Amino acid sequence: MDAVPPLTVDTVVDLVNEYSAATRAAADEASHGYPVLPALGDLGSDTDRCRRAADALHAVFADGRGPVPVVNDLLVATGVRPRLDECGATTWVVPDRRRILLAAGTVSLTTWIAAHGPDRLGTCEAHRCADVFVDTSRAATRRYCSQTCLDRARVARWRSRQAASRDQGRSGTAAR
Numbered sequence: 008m009d010a011v012p013p014l015t016v017d018t019v020v021d022l023v024n025e026y027s028a029a030t031r032a033a034a035d036e037a038s039h040g041y042p043v044l045p046a047l048g049d050l051g052s053d054t055d056r057c058r059r060a061a062d063a064l065h066a067v068f069a070d071g072r073g074p075v076p077v078v079n080d081l082l083v084a085t086g087v088r089p090r091l092d093e094c095g096a097t098t099w100v101v102p103d104r105r106r107i108l109l110a111a112g113t114v115s116l117t118t119w120i121a122a123h124g125p126d127r128l129g130t131c132e133a134h135r136c137a138d139v140f141v142d143t144s145r146a147a148t149r150r151y152c153s154q155t156c157l158d159r160a161r162v163a164r165w166r167s168r169q170a171a172s173r174d175q176g177r178s179g180t181a182a183r
């Protein structure tokens with residue numbers, strides 16, 4: 008049994024957004040290199056392992072059924088389980104060291120969902136972006152991964168409104 012190191016949910020989000028096939032393809036970055044994520048430490052040393060873990064964890068945010076069934080499947084698949092240490096604190100252990108990164112991501116999302124509920128994980132609605140996010144806003148209405156995507160979507164909406172009103176103006180002239 009290997010102890011699973013703690014990962015913050017922000018690190019899991021970074022792993023998914025930088026390494027999953029879905030997010031890279033949406034951003035036209037499938038052929039780009041993979042950045043080193045310092046927060047992963049030794050867990051991030053194997054690029055293939057990062058990619059496989061990121062693909063599996065992406066489904067937690069993107070699956071139409073919501074995150075719960077996907078997380079439960081990952082808990083079973085990784086075999087990760089809680090154990091009490093000498094001081095009575097909960098630690099997590101995994102039977103197969105090759106699954107330790109996926110297990111760490113799964114534990115991070117499990118504890119986050121347990122604290123914040125299952126309705127605050129999502130994928131960006133911006134054009135050409137499939138990045139994932141956790142919604143920490145009070146109203147839980149987040150739809151975009153970042154301020155950049157929110158701004159891009161606002162500009163796109165404004166442009167399409169402008170185009171629509173121009174078209175209306177033109178058809179109005181033609182009708183006269």
Ligand SMILES: [Zn+2]
Binds near residue numbers: 133136137151156
């Ligand atoms: Zn985005």
